[in-house]
Amino acid sequence: MSINTTHAHINSGSNTDVGKNHSSSSTSDLPSKAVEIDYYWMAKAIRLAQKGRYTTSPNPRVGCVIVNNNNESIGQGFHVQAGTPHAEVHALREAGKSAKGATAYVTLEPCSHYGRTPPCAEALIKAQVSRVVIAMTDPNPNVSGNGIRMLQDAGIEVSSDIMSAESAALNPGFIKRMLTGKPYVRVKLGISVDGKIALQNGNSQWITGPEARRDVQHYRAQSCAVLTGSGTVKADNPSLLVRSGEAKFTDYPLEAIRQPVRIIVNSADDLSRDYTCMNDGHPTFVVSTQNSADTDNRQHLTVDAMNGKVDISKLMLQLGDMQFNEVWVEAGPGLVGALLMAGEVDELICYQAPKLLGDKGVSMVSLPTFTELNQAIELSLIESRQIGNDIKLRYLLNTLNAPQ
Numbered sequence: 001m002s003i004n005t006t007h008a009h010i011n012s013g014s015n016t017d018v019g020k021n022h023s024s025s026s027t028s029d030l031p032s033k034a035v036e037i038d039y040y041w042m043a044k045a046i047r048l049a050q051k052g053r054y055t056t057s058p059n060p061r062v063g064c065v066i067v068n069n070n071n072e073s074i075g076q077g078f079h080v081q082a083g084t085p086h087a088e089v090h091a092l093r094e095a096g097k098s099a100k101g102a103t104a105y106v107t108l109e110p111c112s113h114y115g116r117t118p119p120c121a122e123a124l125i126k127a128q129v130s131r132v133v134i135a136m137t138d139p140n141p142n143v144s145g146n147g148i149r150m151l152q153d154a155g156i157e158v159s160s161d162i163m164s165a166e167s168a169a170l171n172p173g174f175i176k177r178m179l180t181g182k183p184y185v186r187v188k189l190g191i192s193v194d195g196k197i198a199l200q201n202g203n204s205q206w207i208t209g210p211e212a213r214r215d216v217q218h219y220r221a222q223s224c225a226v227l228t229g230s231g232t233v234k235a236d237n238p239s240l241l242v243r244s245g246e247a248k249f250t251d252y253p254l255e256a257i258r259q260p261v262r263i264i265v266n267s268a269d270d271l272s273r274d275y276t277c278m279n280d281g282h283p284t285f286v287v288s289t290q291n292s293a294d295t296d297n298r299q300h301l302t303v304d305a306m307n308g309k310v311d312i313s314k315l316m317l318q319l320g321d322m323q324f325n326e327v328w329v330e331a332g333p334g335l336v337g338a339l340l341m342a343g344e345v346d347e348l349i350c351y352q353a354p355k356l357l358g359d360k361g362v363s364m365v366s367l368p369t370f371t372e373l374n375q376a377i378e379l380s381l382i383e384s385r386q387i388g389n390d391i392k393l394r395y396l397l398n399t400l401n402a403p404q
Contacts, residue, residue: 035162038133041065041073041105042163046135048078048087049107049170054221054257055081058323060138060174064091065105066098066129074098086111088120092127099127107167109138109160112146121150134160135167139178172346173224173325182316183224186347187329187336188216189364193354196361197333202235204362210246211388212351216330217247219349221257223328225319229335230266239276240330260328263287263301263319265335267309287315312342337366340377340397348379348395351387 048063056062056079064087066075075098077090085093088110092099110120110132124132132151137160138144151158168175173184190208191197198204206213220226226240240262249257262277262284269288277284289305301318304311319327329339339345350364370376383394 045105060171062087062108064088066091066095083116101130103131105133107135110147113142121147125154131157136164181320183324183327189350192357196357198362200360208351208353209388212390223326224324225261227263227329228331333366350393352391
């Protein structure tokens with residue numbers, strides 16, 4: 001996974017407050033050679049954190065490297081799964097007694113509270129490290145700044161704000177959920193050059209090539225949930241799971257990868273149980289505006305209505321309450337349009353195939369007719385690259401100006 005610093009953008013506004021150093025020293029105060037060394041080891045810690053891409057949720061992805069006074073790595077680790085040891089603990093175990101007097105590089109402020117595991121700040125203190133370098137402050141209100149203060153109170157030197165944007169890029173969902181109570185939402189669209197997602201008869205398999213579809217599997221795997229609408233379920237009968245035949249994970253055994261929860265928006269609650277995603281043994285939640293009489297074979301979420309449909313913003317708050325960090329959307333033009341109009345999309349990812357589907361093909365998104373250009377939904381292109389014969393286009397949404 002390549003790091004893109006813009007990936008850390010969240011639609012609550014700038015996340016610069018998250019990276020502030022809470023009275024710890026900034027690496028800009030250090031001699032240039034020392035800064036260069038800090039960047040080198042923090043980059044290593046970030047690469048370690050990426051190894052938890054598919055498994056850490058609802059916890060953040062974190063990496064840690066312990067370095068001795070000879071500038072040698074003596075311990076490293078990354079967080080694997082909630083309820084298991086954090087990155088710092090893995091690194092300290094590997095370092096053993098050599099951690100005394102060493103420097104710890106951590107991509108996120110060490111936790112200071114007892115949760116499923118003891119505080120990592122306490123573990124670093126007990127190991128008697130002399131310095132801790134932190135990429136960014138933890139946005140979790142149970143931690144934010146407290147881990148730094150705990151270390152400083154123990155006489156440990158703390159430096160922060162090094163590669164903070166790259167660290168934030170590891171955890172856009174965790175950061176957004178901590179700050180807003182909502183998950184980070186990515187919308188996927190497989191489109192033709194003329195902006196269509198299907199032929200007039202609904203046929204869409206396959207517009208894009210196998211390389212693009214493989215890329216989608218990685219996004220599904222790192223997401224807590226896949227969101228779709230009942231129309232897509234009725235038309236395509238998709239599983240919305242990570243497909244082993246396409247995923248081809250080189251660094252993960254498929255059995256270790258968590259399958260995403262399926263979330264189906266069905267305002268009228270009229271979806272039968274005969275579809276694949278309703279009876280394949282994997283968790284599925286059906287979202288409607290009314291209590292369901294049929295709860296035998298599915299889980300149900302009831303969300304307030306807005307104009308007769310599920311209130312999208314309230315649904316996102318509910319998904320945040322369920323500790324979903326990242327939500328991946330594969331839906332039809334109606335639900336995609338509703339998400340955009342509600343200002344609930346953080347990223348739009350288009351896989352554009354070199355095909356023309358014609359005037360009567362199904363448009364990629366359903367939006368109201370705008371009469372002024374200032375009503376348009378603004379996008380910022382952050383990635384453009386070829387995948388097989390297709391082009392991947394990643395956009396951030398300017399949700400501050402999104403229509404309401």
